[in-house]
Amino acid sequence: MATKITPISGFPELLPRERFAEQHVLDVVRRTFELHGYAGIETRAVEPVERLVGKGGDADKEIYAVSRLAGGEDARDASLGLHFDLTVPFARYVLENAGKLDFPFRRYQIQKSWRGERPQEGRFREFTQADIDVVDIGSLPAHFEAEMPIVLAEIFEQLPVGDFRVRCNNRKIPQGFYLGIGLTDIVTTLRIVDKLDKVGAAGVRAMLVEAGATAQQAEQCLALAEISTADGGFVDQVRALGVDHPLLQEGLQTLAEVMSAASAATRPGRVVADLSVARGLDYYTGTVYETQLVGFESWGSVAGGGRYDALASDGATTYPGVGISVGITRLVQLLIARRGLTTTRSTPSAVLVAVTDDAGRPRSAAVATALRARGIPCEVAPKADRFGKQIRYADRRGIPYVWFPGTGDDDGDQVKDIRSGAQVPAQAQTWTCPDEDLRPALRTD
C-alpha cells in the first residue's frame, strides 16, 4: 500500500451520507419508471469499439478502450471499449434480442457510462444515467411522446430540487416554419437559433442574415423561438405569425397533445411548450425535451430526450422510439455542491441496541433480531461501554433511537429518542417508530 492515494479526476465517489442521497434519487427514479410500466434491463459495460466509434458525435476520442493487461492474442483481438451512453448499447440489445422482446418495448436502464472528456463542473468521466425508451417496430404512435414529460415531472416533484421546468418543443415546428418562410437549410438555421441563450437576439439575427436569411426571415425565426407557454396557448401565438406548412401543423398538433396530456397529469407550470428548445439536431424527429431547475439554469439540462425515427436498423426493420435520460451523477453532484444535499445519518440503522455488559450481548442481539424481523434497521453497540458513550456512538452517526435491554432485575427494556431525550418502556416485538425515522432522510441547505 505504498502508492499515494489521490482521487482520480472525473471519477467521483461519495461518503455514506451523500451516497444515501444518491440512492434515494435512484430509488425515486426507478419506482417512477416502474409505475409507468418500464421494464429494467442492464447491458454489459463494454461494446466492440467499432460499434462505439462514430456514434457519439465528438466523443470518439473520449472512448475508453479496454484490453487485458498482460494478455496475448486474446487481448489484442478484443477491441472492446466502455460504453459512453446507454443508447448505443440499448440499440445493440434491441437488434440482438428483437425476436425475444415484446414490442412496443418499454425499458428502463440505470447504469454507469464512461467518457474520457475533460472533467469540469457537471461533467464526469464516470457517471450514472437513468434512461427510459419506448421503441416499436416500423412505426410508433405519437401519443407515446406525451408520456415522457409526465414521467420527468413526476420524478422531479419527488426530489429536493425546488421549482423546475420540463421544456418541450417539436422538431417539426421550426422545421415546417422555416420551410414555410422560405428557409431551406434547416440544420444551419436551428443551430444558429439554438445559440439564442448565449449570443442574444441581436447575435442570432446577425448570424441568420450572414447565413443568407433576409432581415424579415430572421425576425420571424426569432419570434418563433421566443414563444413559450405553460399550456396550449403557443398554438395561437404561432398561428399569429402567419406562416403555414404541413410539417408545422403536424408539429403543432402533436405538441398540443403533449401539453394537454401533461396538464391532466402534472402541476401547472412544470411542463411548458418552449419553441426555442433544439437538442440533438441530427437524431430527433418529433417532440424534444429538456429539464432545467429554476434558479440553476446555468447548470444546463439535467434530463432530456426526444422522439427519433431510428434507434437502430438491421436493414429490413427500423426501430423508431421516444426516450429520455436523467443525468443522475450530474444532478446529485450539483445538489451536493450547491445545495448541500446530504442525509440525516451515515447508516441505515434507526436503532442502536445498547449492550449492558459482555455477558448481555446475546440479549441485545435478540432485540436486534426481533426489530429486524419487523423491518426496523438496527445494529448492536460494538462495545459494552458506559451508556453515555454508546449514546454518543449513535449520535455521531445520526441514529435516532438507543435501545436499553432490561437486565431481568429492572423494569424491562427502554428506548430513548436521543433527539428529544424522551425515554419510554418498550418491547422489541411491538415497538414502532414513525415511518420517516425508518430510513435516513434527505437534507439540503
Place this chain on the structure above:
Amino acid sequence: MATKITPISGFPELLPRERFAEQHVLDVVRRTFELHGYAGIETRAVEPVERLVGKGGDADKEIYAVSRLAGGEDARDASLGLHFDLTVPFARYVLENAGKLDFPFRRYQIQKSWRGERPQEGRFREFTQADIDVVDIGSLPAHFEAEMPIVLAEIFEQLPVGDFRVRCNNRKIPQGFYLGIGLTDIVTTLRIVDKLDKVGAAGVRAMLVEAGATAQQAEQCLALAEISTADGGFVDQVRALGVDHPLLQEGLQTLAEVMSAASAATRPGRVVADLSVARGLDYYTGTVYETQLVGFESWGSVAGGGRYDALASDGATTYPGVGISVGITRLVQLLIARRGLTTTRSTPSAVLVAVTDDAGRPRSAAVATALRARGIPCEVAPKADRFGKQIRYADRRGIPYVWFPGTGDDDGDQVKDIRSGAQVPAQAQTWTCPDEDLRPALRTD
C-alpha cells in the same frame, strides 16, 4: 449498424423477465444488509493499475487495462484498470477517507467487477458482487464474526434456492491443532487438507505423509477436517482428539460463539461448523465462511468470506475487519440455467388500461394516473384495437389485469383478471389488487 451482432463471451446480459429475477435478488440482499445497519457506498470502476497488480493472487494477467482510445499524453499516463473485486477498491476507499468515516465502519457495496479469465459455467468476465464488511481501527472485537453467517442465512432464506448450508470454520482451529500435534508448516498442511473434497481421505493422507507428516499426524489432520456439526457439538469432538494449543482453544471459543449466535437467529441446520473449510489461506485469520446450496455443491461456494487482520494499512494504522461477498451473477445465472429462474411477467405493469377509441385515450390516461398515484404500476394500451387484441397484449406480457374505462353511456369502469376471466366494476381511486400482483413474482421449474 453493419457490424454483426454476437454476444461477448463472459459478459452475460438478461432479458427483462430474468433481469426482474436478478433485481429481486439484489433487492433482497440490499434490504437485508440495510436491516443490519450496513451503509451503502460505491467506488469508481477503475483503480491505478499498480494498486491492482499483486492483489488478486493469480489474477494479474486477468486485469483489464483502460486507456483513452485516441488520447495523447493523457491516455498514456493514465494506467488505469477495471477493479476485479470490491475489496481492493474498498481498502483504498477506507485509507482515502479514513478521517471522514465512523469506525467501526459497516459498509455494503453492490457493484460489478471485471476479470479477464476464461469464461466457463459460473465464471464471468463481468459480474456483480454484493459485499459487506465491518472494519475498525487497530482492533476489531470477535463478536462481529458472528454477524456474517446470520446475514447470509437471512439472505438465502428469502431466495428460491432450496436448502443451503452456511459453513463456518475458524482459521485458528486447524492452525492451533497442527501446531499442537507438531506440524509447523501450517499453510502447506491447510492446502493439502483443502483438497479433501477432490482427492479423498486416502489422497490427503498420502500427500501429508509425503510432505513430512507421520501417519498418525495425517490421521489426526483428517479426523479434525471431518468434524461438522449443526451446533456447538464440534467443541467436544475436537477435544476428544486430545490435542491442546492456546490458538486451538481460542478458535474453538470464537467458533462456539458464532454458532451460539447463529442458533439464536437462524433456522436449525442452516449454519454449520465445518472444520474442513479453508478459504483464502494468506488473508483470513479468524472465522471463515462458505455457502453451498444443498444438491448443487458442485457449483462451489455462492457466498463466503472471513475475518482478516489487515484490510489495509497506511503504515501507522491497520484496519482489521470481517466481511462476506455474495456472488450475485454466479448465483443468478446458475439459478436461471439449472432451475429455470424467471418471473411471471416481462413488465412491472400490474394493469393494462385499455383504450376504447382514440378519442378516449385521455380517459384511459386519467385512470392510469389515478392508479399510479396509489402505487399500482400500469400502462395504457398502445392502440385502440378491439378488446380481444388488447387483452392478448396483456397476456403476452403476463400483465394480470385489464382495465376497461367506462364510456359514460355504460355502467362505468370494469376490471378483468385475465387469469381467471373474472370481470368486476371498479373505480381507479379505490380499486386494489392483492399485494403479490403488484410486482412480478419469481418462478422456478
